Amino acid sequence: MANVETLVIDCLDKPTRDINNLIRQAADDGVPAVEILNTRARHNIGVGILKPIHLIYRGHVGYYTVGLCDGVTAEIHGSSGWGVGDNLLAGEVVVEGNAASSAAPSIRGGSIVVKGNAGPRAGIYLKSGDLTVGGDAGYMSGFMMQNGRMIVCGNAAKGLGDSMYQGQIWLGGKAEEMGSGVTEADAEPGELDAVLETLERHQIKAPKAFRKLQSDRSLWNFNKHDFAAWKDAL
Amino acid sequence: MSSAFERPPAYSGIWHPDAIEEIQEKAELGRYQIRGQATKRHNLPSFDDLVFTPAGLSRMPLEGYRERCDTEVVIGEGRVSRPLVLERPIMIAGMSFGALSVNAKRALGIAATRCGISTCTGEGGMHPEEREHSSKLVMQYLPSRYGMNPYDLKKADMIEIGAGQGAKPGTGGVLLGLKMSEEVAKMRDLPMGVDQRSGCRHPDWMGADDLYMKLEQIREVTNYEVPISIKVGAARIANDVRIACKADVDAIVFDGMEGGTAASPTIQLDHAGIPTIAAIAEAVEALHDMGKQDEIKLIVGGGIKNGADAAKAIALGADVVYLGTAPIIALNCHAPIYIEDYERLGTTPYECQHCHTGLCPVGITTQLPKLMARLDVDEAADRVTNFLNAMTMEIQLFARSCGKNKVADLDPNDMRSLTQDVAMMTGIPMVGLNGRQPWWTKF
Known part of the structure; x- marks a missing residue:
């Protein structure tokens, strides 16, 4: 051959x-x-x-x-x-097209691009690398993400980024409910450009704006004064 | 001097000192208690409730110390191109690098290799030292997928899909941040110092149909060469067996509630899952119902401590026993050395259950170089080898005494129950009845 x-x-x-x-x-x-x-x-x-x-x-x-x-x-x-x-x-x-449940589970490198929508648990246990979703992402997407970058141009269902340890989630639309231990953060210089470059390279229309989400590290170690977060951690 | 008329304790049976201490500890910590080892329950039905009924006049025994008695078990025979050949019906259970030190992993690997049996990676990936020292290595494929990659899957001699463990069925692993080293963190792609609570549900399969496809994926990656087992915490046995059969696994592992752990919520250790002996009885029946008893091997673990337990498990229908805590004890766990370090942990040898702290006085469940150095790998490997040899001889003693020249030929008819509970659970008749119903059932 x-x-x-x-x-x-x-x-x-x-x-x-x-x-x-x-x-x-x-x-x-x-x-x-x-x-x-x-x-x-x-x-x-x-x-x-x-x-x-x-x-x-x-x-x-x-x-x-x-x-x-x-x-x-x-x-x-x-x-x-x-x-x-x-x-x-x-x-x-x-x-x-679209991706069913658990797109890019526990990837450790490389890039997965879903031009349509992604089902529940997209980017679950993401350890490194990129997941890009042109449309919406289902519930528990980014659950227990360990590192890497997830881009969701549309909306996300409940539990986005729940219990994530590290990494970044870039959300173009709205999250129905944020997961435990997730916070919004300011973009570092060049980060947004890199996101937009990824979308352009794959001819995915960028939303008007992105929010950068990351772990607030509250779930890294147990804290008895923050019981509410732990009780509801998915 | 003790008296036959000792006054009973003045404290309440409900508000026992242990219960009071537990409540006060939770009031301080604000979380559930965590500890290692296994359930503290003393009242579980156990293999001690069964006895062998060896040969006499009606059946001839084999010469107990001489005649050949075969111990080999093959997993995946006729199903995969490279079945796992175990020289004895014993496997070392999955214990992660992270839970154990690399020295402990080395020693277990050396001993298992000498004995022709397997070790298992546990969670956290395949450590190169473990692969080097274990001639037969099972790689666990777990929900967390820590350290997972196709290259290591291809290096394994069997793949075990982890779907639960006896110490905490339905819950993922726990590795507290204070026990994490840089190497452990790197292998798991985790930041240093986090209290790691592993997922308990696989990220990309949920039900019976998905599992079949997941197995096909792993068989494709490993080129249908090595067997695949699935490990479950013993709980809903019959239905789990049916699903495992549908997925076409080569072996099913049930880990009873006596199963060991390096860290678990204490409340789960004592209140979740079913005992190993009950799990075997249910699993064997379910395998027969599915007509798979000759194809799919049954591996059982949880509290198996000697050759009698192992031989009884095999006689009940298990093919292989899984050992975790017992070889760890053979390494030196609980050894009465470095007493001051046990005391510093607030415990003593024989009572220690502090694996979760990473401060193991004997260097087994730690990542601290100073403590790890206390475990001499060669000496520890010798102790585990000796223990496995002794245990194998014990298993053979029972087989020979029952007139069997293969350990695998032990069967339920070789035993009687000492208690009604175990007789009902296992179907093994009570002693003294010769298999009859009790006389009073006629009335």
Whole structure:
């Protein structure tokens, strides 16, 4: 496959294991890109890929697409199921449609971009890297975020950033209810420009203004005088 | 001199000194109490309520100290390309780097390797020293995903999806900030000094259907080479078994309420989950109901302290026993050395449950270099090896005495119950009845 510019894989008659093996083999052979057809919301297509390759998904994808990968870039021309980009170490995943629950869970690097809306728990346990949501984000998004940056251009449902340890959430719309231990902070020089540059690069319309949210560190250590926050911590 | 007519204590049975002390401590702290080790309950049904009924005239024993008695267990045989072969029906349970010092991890790894059994990473990622010293290493895949990455998953010999633990079922791990070192913080992507309360629910799956897909993902990443188990705190056993079977795991781990911990809310240790012996009985029945008893291995842990407990668990239907606290004690936990440091913690050897403080007097549950240095890795590894060898011989003694040349052939008919509670729970007949119903049930 060494001379192939783009390998085409039709998922229609192939088991998941064969599809992933073909992608891994292509990455081993230095094939730059794989176009994946008839995805039909299949789960676990393109997981455990540890060499750089570009994946083009033509259609909706199911759970854990580009999960547990390192150095992979992907464009998903449809919507994604749960856990898109799960535990990504490096690379970039762009979802042209919406993402179901738990987009970018516990990613440790790289970037996940959801151009539409993201379901509940987007950016949960985010450890590093970026999650960008062009639309709204569901409840408990950014829950227990450990670091990294989450951009939500639209509104966020209840519990945004609850119990986050570190990192930043940039919110363009309104939060139905802020999570425990979250506070608004002033942007440092250059931070907003970096957010806007990310949106521009992905042709996502920026909202009129952003609020920067971060941990107030009140939940880092137990404080008996701040019982209300602990009692309601999700 | 004690008298047969000693006056009963003057304090109330409800407002016992322990209850008073607990209330006053909460009044001071403003939070629930946290401690290590395990439940303090003394009244749980236990393996001590069962006895073996070895061979006599009706069945021939094997020569107790000589004849071969096979102890091997294979997890994932015929299901994955690299099944986990255990030379003994024992695994070292998941205990994190963070909860334990790296020296403790090294020593456990060396001992387990000598004995042909596995250790387990616990939460917090795979420490390179642990991988180096453990020839068979299980990697836990936990809700927090601390230190998780596909490279380490590929290095593991089995993956254990953690969905709870016996000491605090339905609750995540606790690692207090005062116990965190820079290395622990870095491996977990956490800031130094935070009181870490891990998530208890996985971020990207919820129910039975999701779990099946999560298993498929991990099998894809590990190329279907190694077995996958799921560990649950023993509570809603039958339904949990059904879901695990649907997800097509290679093994199910039930951790009874006697299970150990380095830090847990005290109230949960004593009031959540069900005892190990009850968990086995329910799990075995559920596996039979699903027709999976020959395919899916049953691993059980929680309070197993010697070969008798292990042999009884196996006779009830478990394939492997999980040991956590026992090998920690073999390392030197509770050893009557450095007495002044126990006293400084307000405790004594044998009573110490201060793993959560990080000030372990014997250097096991600490990250402080000065205390860690107190655990000599080679000596500690020898002690654990000796303990595991002794325990294996004890298991074999019971198997041979019941006429079995394989430990796995021990079965419920090899035992009788000493108490009605355990007879009802396990279905093992009461002693003295020869399997009959009591005479009075006829009337």
